[in-house]
Structure formats: structure tokens, C-alpha cells
Amino acid sequence: MLDIEGMNAFHGDFQALFGIxxxxxxxxxxxxxxxxxxxxxxxxxxxxxxTRAQAGRFALNGQAMLPLEAPARARAxxxxxxxxxxxxxxLSVAENLMLGGRIGRxxxxxxxxxxxxxxxxxxxxxxxxxxxxxxxxxxxAIGRALMANPALLLLDEVSLGLAxxxxxxxxxxxxxxxxxxxxxxxxxxxxxxxxxxxDRFLCLLEGRAQLAGPARGADLAAIGRAYFGETA
Amino acid sequence: MNVWIETLMNGLMLGGLYALFGLGLSLIFGVMRxxxxxxxxxxxxxxxxxxxxxGAVPLPPIMLVALVTALMFALGWAVQSALVNRVLGxxxxxxxxxxxxxxxxxxxxLVELFGADSRSLDIGSFKTAALTxxxxxxxxxxxxxxxxxxxxxALLHWGLHHSAVGRVVRATAxxxxxxxxxxxxxxxxxxxxxxLSAALAALAGMLLAMRSTVTPFSGAERLxxxxxxxxxxxxxxxxxxxxxxxxxxxxxxxxxxxxxxxGLLYGHILLLAxxxxxxxxLAGKRxxx
Numbered sequence: 001m002l003d004i005e006g007m008n009a010f011h012g013d014f015q016a017l018f019g020i021x022x023x024x025x026x027x028x029x030x031x032x033x034x035x036x037x038x039x040x041x042x043x044x045x046x047x048x049x050x051t052r053a054q055a056g057r058f059a060l061n062g063q064a065m066l067p068l069e070a071p072a073r074a075r076a077x078x079x080x081x082x083x084x085x086x087x088x089x090x091l092s093v094a095e096n097l098m099l100g101g102r103i104g105r106x107x108x109x110x111x112x113x114x115x116x117x118x119x120x121x122x123x124x125x126x127x128x129x130x131x132x133x134x135x136x137x138x139x140x141a142i143g144r145a146l147m148a149n150p151a152l153l154l155l156d157e158v159s160l161g162l163a164x165x166x167x168x169x170x171x172x173x174x175x176x177x178x179x180x181x182x183x184x185x186x187x188x189x190x191x192x193x194x195x196x197x198x199d200r201f202l203c204l205l206e207g208r209a210q211l212a213g214p215a216r217g218a219d220l221a222a223i224g225r226a227y228f229g230e231t232a
Numbered sequence: 233m234n235v236w237i238e239t240l241m242n243g244l245m246l247g248g249l250y251a252l253f254g255l256g257l258s259l260i261f262g263v264m265r266x267x268x269x270x271x272x273x274x275x276x277x278x279x280x281x282x283x284x285x286x287g288a289v290p291l292p293p294i295m296l297v298a299l300v301t302a303l304m305f306a307l308g309w310a311v312q313s314a315l316v317n318r319v320l321g322x323x324x325x326x327x328x329x330x331x332x333x334x335x336x337x338x339x340x341x342l343v344e345l346f347g348a349d350s351r352s353l354d355i356g357s358f359k360t361a362a363l364t365x366x367x368x369x370x371x372x373x374x375x376x377x378x379x380x381x382x383x384x385x386a387l388l389h390w391g392l393h394h395s396a397v398g399r400v401v402r403a404t405a406x407x408x409x410x411x412x413x414x415x416x417x418x419x420x421x422x423x424x425x426x427x428l429s430a431a432l433a434a435l436a437g438m439l440l441a442m443r444s445t446v447t448p449f450s451g452a453e454r455l456x457x458x459x460x461x462x463x464x465x466x467x468x469x470x471x472x473x474x475x476x477x478x479x480x481x482x483x484x485x486x487x488x489x490x491x492x493x494x495g496l497l498y499g500h501i502l503l504l505a506x507x508x509x510x511x512x513x514l515a516g517k518r519x520x521x
Contacts, residue, residue, distance in 0.1 A: 048413060070412035080413050088406040091399065099403050102396070103415035148414070 006056035016042035031198035077151030100147030107149025135166035245374035247481020248381035254461025256429030272451030278434020308430025342448035466516015
């Protein structure tokens with residue numbers, strides 16, 4: 001469903017990614033791991049069109065993504081829940097969610113199902129998003145991405161800066177989201193948790209794919225070496 | 233006593249027109265974070281477009297105003313798409329210089345086409361008609377201007393807060409990068425906002441040309457007033473522009489009555505006082521980002 005061969009990405013003159021290959025099937029979940037600056041966020045931004053990229057091949061359901069700008073990629077089915085949540089802070093919770101749904105793709109996610117996933121959003125629907133707690137804002141950000149009914153959902157560090165009990169709640173929600181059959185790529189600092197949640201993992205180091213494989217039975221020692229760039 | 237009540241009413245109604253000058257500038261700044269130095273030329277350009285159309289085809293004033301407003305809407309859209317969108321980015325100096333250039337260019341173009349004489353828009357007896365309430369007398373034109381201003385503010389408020397397009401505009405102002413992920417092309421949003429700003433400015437310019445005279449050089453003074461309205465009122469909501477406009481109008485009217493030689497001095501003093509005492513403006517919100 002998602003086919004990427006040899007993707008490079010750039011911030012101005014600085015090259016952030018070098019020759020990344022990735023293939024994902026519908027319903028598959030990939031954990032993207034790596035140290036700070038390894039290129040995880042750059043990869044997600046390159047996928048949804050916020051960061052400039054080149055690739056030998058980059059297609060979603062057979063449709064070439066590279067010629068498309070970010071709005072067209074959103075309509076094609078790529079949604080990002082960005083690092084730092086990036087709420088529309090002057091809009092209410094409900095308005096944030098409605099914006100997520102404005103591209104009008106069909107699927108299981110709508111205002112009702114998102115509010116069933118995160119009941120607090122129904123209660124706070126009319127509140128300005130800026131007044132919510134960090135965890136609640138993260139729920140709005142995930143909900144906003146879900147509202148697009150994407151084929152490929154990108155989640156960047158949804159646990160960052162949140163209390164452990166909130167992180168547990170969010171990851172429980174992820175399990176339910178996975179059941180809906182979209183492909184998911186998520187960035188997570190807690191490697192043990194990432195491997196529990198994912199089907200496969202991809203470990204980046206300085207913009208290059210260092211190690212990849214199935215999450216179940218992954219060799220933590222090998223991941224540790226790939227993470228820190230030690231030669232085996 | 234009556235003199236002072238009339239002065240206050242005139243001040244409020246002048247303030248309505250000022251608020252309309254400031255509204256477009258505030259919209260542009262709020263959504264795109266740029267200062268449109270050519271805003272005064274949009275105001276005056278609207279008036280001159282009305283002069284030239286009125287000179288060619290005799291239209292009823294309402295038709296003329298509607299036509300020019302629509303044409304300036306299209307012009308604003310075109311200018312934003314063809315020029316201003318190209319220079320938006322992390323450097324705020326580039327749109328500043330571009331709009332400054334457009335301002336100078338427009339001024340000279342207007343002088344070339346129309347000469348430097350002062351003109352006004354002829355609306356016949358409507359200009360001097362007055363409404364008498366007991367012993368008070370209020371000009372009909374300022375009253376209509378004021379009512380129209382309030383109506384436009386209310387419509388704009390409704391549009392921004394209760395329509396899907398308004399939601400997209402507010403989201404774009406909040407985070408112009410992330411709206412792209414919601415399928416929004418921010419350059420189109422910017423074009424729409426500039427178009428609206430130009431239409432409002434042109435409307436204000438025609439109302440100005442009905443009550444007084446304008447020259448091709450009048451834009452700078454309108455820009456100054458628009459800036460003062462935005463600073464005095466504050467940013468963050470369109471009602472702040474109305475508050476700023478009314479405050480400035482009142483100060484101008486009262487100071488003109490009390491000290492006729494003072495010109496715009498007391499308005500500038502109000503601006504300085506606001507900057508010192510309440511830099512977020514009378515009705516502005518402190519930005520929380």
C-alpha cells in the first residue's frame with residue numbers, strides 16, 4: 001500500500017534523510033525509533049509533504065505522492081498528528097476536529113466515533129483548545145488526524161511530556177485505532193513500549209535506516225547498538 | 233451642551249469610518265502577520281476607481297459602490313496571488329518592501345491618470361441631508377456610514393466564527409503550516425483575506441470621498457489612521473478594530489472642537505498613551521503562543 005524506495009529529504013541545503021526504503025500493508029503498524037536528530041520527524045514530515053523530499057519511488061495505493069503538495073497528500077489519505085500537537089489554539093475542540101474532517105474522506109471516523117474514543121472531547125467540545133491540558137490537547141490532535149479517515153496515519157511522539165497514566169490511556173486508544181485497518185507509523189521514545197505496539201520497527205541513525213525488522217522477538221541489544229550507532 | 237453631544241456623536245460616526253480603515257489592515261496582519269503598507273492606497277484607489285467609473289457611466293450611487301467594492305475584491309485577490317504570496321516567508325522585510333513599493337507605484341499611477349487635484353464623490357443632496365432629533369442635528373451620510381460599519385463588523389464576525397470558511401481562516405491564522413494537513417491551500421486563504429481587505433478598504437475610501445475630498449496622496453494619512461486604529465484597539469479580534477476606531481474618532485472630534493488648530497495631534501497622543509499604558513490595546517488579547 002505504501003511503497004517508498006530511496007527517499008532523501010532536505011531542510012534547505014541540509015540533507016536530513018538518506019535513501020530510506022519502506023513498504024507497509026494496510027493495517028500494519030510501524031514503530032519509528034532512533035535518537036534525537038536521527039530523522040524521525042523529518043521522515044514523517046517528508047511523507048505528508050511538509051518537508052521537501054526526493055525518492056526513487058513514493059506511492060500510496062499506487063498513486064505517486066511526490067508531485068503532490070501537502071493539501072493534496074492529505075486528500076490522498078496521509079494524515080499527520082504533528083510533534084508538539086500544533087492545535088489551532090483559538091478554535092474550540094469541536095472546530096479543531098471539524099477541520100480535520102473537512103477533506104471529506106469516507107471511513108469509520110467522525111465526530112461521534114472520535115468522541116467515543118476520547119469521551120473527554122465530547123465534554124469539552126465547545127472549549128478553546130488552548131485551555132485543555134497537554135494530554136487532552138494530544139487527544140484533540142490525534143482525533144483531528146483521525147477525522148480525515150486516512151489510509152496512512154502518522155503519529156509523532158504522542159507521549160512527549162505527558163504523565164504516565166495519560167500515556168497509557170493514549171496507547172490504549174492506539175490499539176483501538178489499529179483495529180480499523182489503516183497503516184500507522186508512529187514515533188515513540190520508549191522502545192519497549194514501541195515494540196509492544198508495533199508489527200515492525202525501523203531504527204534511524206543520522207538520517208539512514210540502521211536496522212529494521214518485525215517487532216515481535218526483536219533483539220533489544222541489536223536495536224540498542226543501532227540506536228547509538230555502535231558497530232556490532 | 234448640545235454642541236458637545238453633537239461633537240461626541242460626530243466623533244463616534246467618524247470613528248466608524250476609521251474602524252473600517254483599520255479593519256482590513258487588522259485582518260491582513262492577523263492572518264498573514266504582515267503589515268500592508270499599501271493599505272492607504274487601497275482606500276484611495278477605491279475612491280479613484282469610483283471617480284473614473286462615475287465619469288464614464290452614470291450609475292446610482294449604491295450600484296457604483298457595489299461595483300467598485302466587487303472590482304477591488306478581485307484586484308486584491310489578483311495582487312495577493314500574483315505578488316504578495318511570492319514573498320511570504322520567514323523574512324518579514326520582504327512583504328513590507330513589496331507593499332511599500334506598491335504604495336509608491338499606485339500613488340504615482342493615480343497622479344499620472346487623474347492629476348493631483350482633490351476630488352470628491354458626488355452624491356447630490358444626500359451629502360448635506362441631516363436628521364433632526366429635537367434640538368440635535370445629525371448628518372444622514374455619517375449615520376448611514378456608521379450603520380453600515382456596524383453591519384459589516386457583525387457580518388464579518390458571524391462569517392469568521394460560524395462558517396466553514398471562517399473556521400479555515402482562523403485556523404490558518406493560528407498555524408499556517410499545519411492547515412495544509414487539513415487540505416487547505418494557505419495561499420488561497422491569503423488571497424481571499426487580501427481580497428476582503430481590499431473590498432473593505434475601497435468601501436471606506438468611497439465613503440470618505442463622499443463626505444470630504446481626496447487626492448492621490450491621501451493614502452499615507454489613511455494608512456496612518458488605520459495603523460493607529462489597530463494599535464489603539466489591539467489585535468486578536470475584529471471588535472478591537474471597532475474599539476480603536478471609535479476611540480480615535482472621539483478624540484479627533486473632541487480635540488477639533490476644543491482646539492481647532494491641533495489637527496491629528498491628540499490622536500497621536502492617544503496612540504502613545506496606549507503604547508505606554510496598555511500595549512496590547514484597548515480590546516486586544518495578549519498572544520498566548
